[in-house]
Amino acid sequence: MTIITLDRVSKRYGALQVTDAVSLALERGSALGIIGPNGAGKTTLFNLIAGTTLADSGTIRFDGEDVTRMPARRRCHRGIGRSFQIPHPFVGMTTYENVLVGATFGGRLSERDAAAKAVDVLELTGLARKANVLAGQLTLLERKRLEMARALASSPRLLLLDEIAGGLTEPECAELVDAIRNVRAQGVSIIWIEHVVHALLAVVDRIAVIDFGRKIAEGEPAATMASPEVAAIYMGMESEAAHG
Amino acid sequence: MSFRIERFTPASRATAIVALIALAFLVAAPWLTGRANIRLLGEMFSFLALASLWNLLAGYCGLVSVGQQAFVGFGGYMLFALAIFLGFDPLLAIPVAGLLGAVLAIPVGTLLFRLQGAYFAIGSWVFAEVLRLSFAQVSSLGGGSGASLPTSVVTGIASNREWREILIYWTGLALAVAVLLIVIALLRSKLGLALTGLRDSEIASESLGVNSWLTKMTVYVSVAGLTTMIGSFIFLQKLRISPDAAFSVNDWTAYVIFIAVIGGIGTIEGPIIGTIIFFLLRETLADLGTTYLLVLGALAILVMLKAPRGVWGLISERSRISLVPVRRQVRFD
Numbered sequence: 001m002t003i004i005t006l007d008r009v010s011k012r013y014g015a016l017q018v019t020d021a022v023s024l025a026l027e028r029g030s031a032l033g034i035i036g037p038n039g040a041g042k043t044t045l046f047n048l049i050a051g052t053t054l055a056d057s058g059t060i061r062f063d064g065e066d067v068t069r070m071p072a073r074r075r076c077h078r079g080i081g082r083s084f085q086i087p088h089p090f091v092g093m094t095t096y097e098n099v100l101v102g103a104t105f106g107g108r109l110s111e112r113d114a115a116a117k118a119v120d121v122l123e124l125t126g127l128a129r130k131a132n133v134l135a136g137q138l139t140l141l142e143r144k145r146l147e148m149a150r151a152l153a154s155s156p157r158l159l160l161l162d163e164i165a166g167g168l169t170e171p172e173c174a175e176l177v178d179a180i181r182n183v184r185a186q187g188v189s190i191i192w193i194e195h196v197v198h199a200l201l202a203v204v205d206r207i208a209v210i211d212f213g214r215k216i217a218e219g220e221p222a223a224t225m226a227s228p229e230v231a232a233i234y235m236g237m238e239s240e241a242a243h244g
Numbered sequence: 245m246s247f248r249i250e251r252f253t254p255a256s257r258a259t260a261i262v263a264l265i266a267l268a269f270l271v272a273a274p275w276l277t278g279r280a281n282i283r284l285l286g287e288m289f290s291f292l293a294l295a296s297l298w299n300l301l302a303g304y305c306g307l308v309s310v311g312q313q314a315f316v317g318f319g320g321y322m323l324f325a326l327a328i329f330l331g332f333d334p335l336l337a338i339p340v341a342g343l344l345g346a347v348l349a350i351p352v353g354t355l356l357f358r359l360q361g362a363y364f365a366i367g368s369w370v371f372a373e374v375l376r377l378s379f380a381q382v383s384s385l386g387g388g389s390g391a392s393l394p395t396s397v398v399t400g401i402a403s404n405r406e407w408r409e410i411l412i413y414w415t416g417l418a419l420a421v422a423v424l425l426i427v428i429a430l431l432r433s434k435l436g437l438a439l440t441g442l443r444d445s446e447i448a449s450e451s452l453g454v455n456s457w458l459t460k461m462t463v464y465v466s467v468a469g470l471t472t473m474i475g476s477f478i479f480l481q482k483l484r485i486s487p488d489a490a491f492s493v494n495d496w497t498a499y500v501i502f503i504a505v506i507g508g509i510g511t512i513e514g515p516i517i518g519t520i521i522f523f524l525l526r527e528t529l530a531d532l533g534t535t536y537l538l539v540l541g542a543l544a545i546l547v548m549l550k551a552p553r554g555v556w557g558l559i560s561e562r563s564r565i566s567l568v569p570v571r572r573q574v575r576f577d
Contacts, residue, residue: 050451076453088448090441096574101441104434106453111434119247119574131574154452 002061003028003158003189004080009048009058011041011213018044020213021058026158031190033200033221036210037233042193043085045210046160049191050082051075062158076106081156083147085163085193091136095127098135098146099153106154118153124179125149141167148179158189165196177202197225209233250573251432259567270417274410282413286481288523289420293474294496295503295515296427297467302501303510304431304439305460308361310497311368314352314375315345315468317490319475321379324485327397328385334393334401335415338476345472346465353464357457369493376491390486398483412481419477423470428512431570435462440570443510502540506547508554512568517556 002025011019018041026032034042047053049060051072060068067075081102090098099121103114122128125145130138135146144164151159161180165173173196180203184190194200200207201221208218209230217229224230274282294312301307322341326332332340352371359367380388402408430436438459441449446456475496479485489495499522507518525543529536551558560566 052447052451072447072450073453073455076451082451084448084451088445090444090448092444093437093440094571094573097437097440097572100572101437101449101454102452104437105449105455108453115247115249122574128576131576150448150452 001028002026003063004049004191005059005061006049007059007061009045009055009060011044011048011053011056018213019048019055022210022213022215024208024215024218026189026191029184029187029189030206031184031192031204033204033207034191034193034210035195035197035200035207035230040210041213042210043162044213046082046162046191046193049075050080050160052082073105076154076156077108079155079157080160081106081151081154081158082160083144083151083162083164087140087143087147089135089138089143089146091134093135094132095135095138095142095146095149096122096131099127099149102150102153103155106151106156114153117155121149121153124152124182126175126179141172145176152183156188158191159183161190161192161194163193163195165194165199168196173199201225246577248575248577250575251569251571253566253569255565255567256569267417267421271414274413279409282409283481284523284527286413286416288519289416290474290478290481291500291503291522292515292519293420293423294471294500295507295518296423296512297471297474298497298500299504299509299511299515300427300430300463301467302504303514304436304443305463306443307460307464308365309368310365310493310501311370311372312467312471312500313491313493313496314368314372315349315471316475316478316496317372317379317487317492318345318348318375319472319477320479320485320490321382321385322472323476323479324385324391324393328391328394334397334480335411338415338419338473338480341476342469342473345475346469348472349465349468350461353461353468357461357464372491372493376487379490380487386486388487390484390489392484393480412477416477416481419473423474424512424516426466426470428568428570430463430466431512435459436570439463502544504554505544506554508556508558508560511554511556511560512570513560513566514554514556518554521555 004026006022006024008021008023009019010021022045036042048055051070055068059066062078062080067078090101096118099118100114103109103117107114107117109117122131125148127142127145127149130142138146148161148164165176168176177199180190192200192204204221206219207221207224209216209224211233217224217227273285298312301309319341322344323334323337326337326340327334356364356367379385385391402411438454441454442456442459450456503518503522504515506521507516508514525540529539547554
């Protein structure tokens with residue numbers, strides 16, 4: 001049973017084809033990693049899935065329902081949660097309130113349940129200490145964590161994570177991997193765009209490779225990382241990391 | 245882990261006590277001060293309410309309207325129409341007018357929300373002008389030259405002038421207090437959470453399930469209804485209405501924006517401080533004629549350049565204090 005299916009989804013900005021007939025299918029409860037060079041169209045793919053931008057053509061089905069033209073907030077209600085690569089914190093609110101927005105409006109919880117959910121998520125993501133700090137005063141790493149926390153608070157069934165491991169130290173990265181595994185263990189399906197390949201490989205079942213808006217490879221992680229397509233893009237660097 | 249959510253601070257409790265004492269004095273004011281001051285206070289209440297409402301739209305919703313005089317004027321005319329044609333008690337006509345204003349705001353908002361930023365501002369002004377020209381055509385309400393509230397209606401409020409003035413004063417006080425309480429309650433509610441989210445990042449809010457259009461529309465319609473009530477009150481105090489006075493962009497929008505900007509946009513305290521500053525300036529400089537307007541303009545420019553968050557912005561930045569906190573603090577036990 002698939003949770004999300006993309007069928008030949010395309011998006012063009014003027015002369016630039018940012019997404020070129022991408023098809024993807026993700027099994028419920030599984031985790032897919034997406035890699036590719038900068039500017040390959042990975043984030044655009046997330047925007048299309050989450051509804052921040054609408055596809056020019058192709059169809060996106062979430063849990064059997066056609067969501068291709070559905071606005072972002074309703075996709076969130078259906079169970080698609082996303083983090084932004086460039087954090088968009090609500091700077092005038094505390095960290096707790098940021099997460100509360102996700103629980104209240106995305107998760108559609110009552111005030112009491114939303115508060116409990118928000119506190120749970122803060123603890124899961126290690127942000128509890130910062131609960132009463134204005135989000136505008138968080139460091140970049142904390143802001144990235146907040147992105148994930150807000151998305152989780154909306155109780156998603158599919159979580160889209162966009163480059164949240166960059167810049168972390170090894171222990172921090174291991175902590176993050178644990179947190180994501182935890183989320184997955186609760187039955188949440190995950191699509192994760194990440195340049196930190198070893199973190200990605202610790203979580204995902206499959207990897208898809210995007211280049212110039214097209215999906216050029218997809219499959220079991222080790223095999224995909226070793227494939228000539230990936231080697232051509234990363235000139236050997238990342239595939240060594242995959243084996244090392 | 246157990247936790248509780250705190251929504252009050254020592255500063256906010258102290259503020260509430262001070263506000264209650266001030267309120268008691270204001271209620272008793274008719275016996276403490278003269279007629280002229282009572283009139284002036286009534287006027288301050290209307291500007292305080294208008295500025296708080298404009299600030300809710302601009303400072304929290306990002307909807308910069310220069311057409312709020314549409315609802316002020318509409319409120320004034322509805323008061324006159326309901327009292328003259330339908331025999332309403334003027335004090336009862338105020339909430340009815342407010343309801344009509346809110347209903348009017350639904351189609352107007354639906355149209356205006358298609359416009360962004362400066363276009364929204366201009367669109368709101370155009371709508372106010374349309375209303376001004378329309379009411380100038382209603383000959384039974386005096387057409388372009390306006391009308392006075394008939395003596396029978398005025399004496400219906402209270403038979404002697406003293407009590408009439410006191411009742412009107414209390415109405416203004418009640419309206420201003422109600423507007424402030426509604427604004428505070430709204431910002432502390434779930435709707436306020438959505439509004440602050442939308443103000444900080446509309447794209448992230450939508451991705452987290454917030455309905456941007458509906459949230460802004462709810463606020464726009466509420467603000468319109470309350471602004472209409474204030475408009476009714478203003479022209480109950482004046483007892484006379486004309487299209488130019490009712491739909492004056494100067495009186496009901498320019499001064500109101502001045503108050504909000506000077507006091508501090510996007511804060512609850514800002515419009516209160518702004519109203520006090522505005523009336524201090526007006527009462528001390530009004531005899532100087534055009535010089536008064538030059539001073540107002542210069543001050544507005546100075547504040548925008550040197551303290552873009554207004555006087556309250558400066559104070560709260562330095563002291564890190566919030567008299568009316570809308571934030572939620574988590575305390576882990």
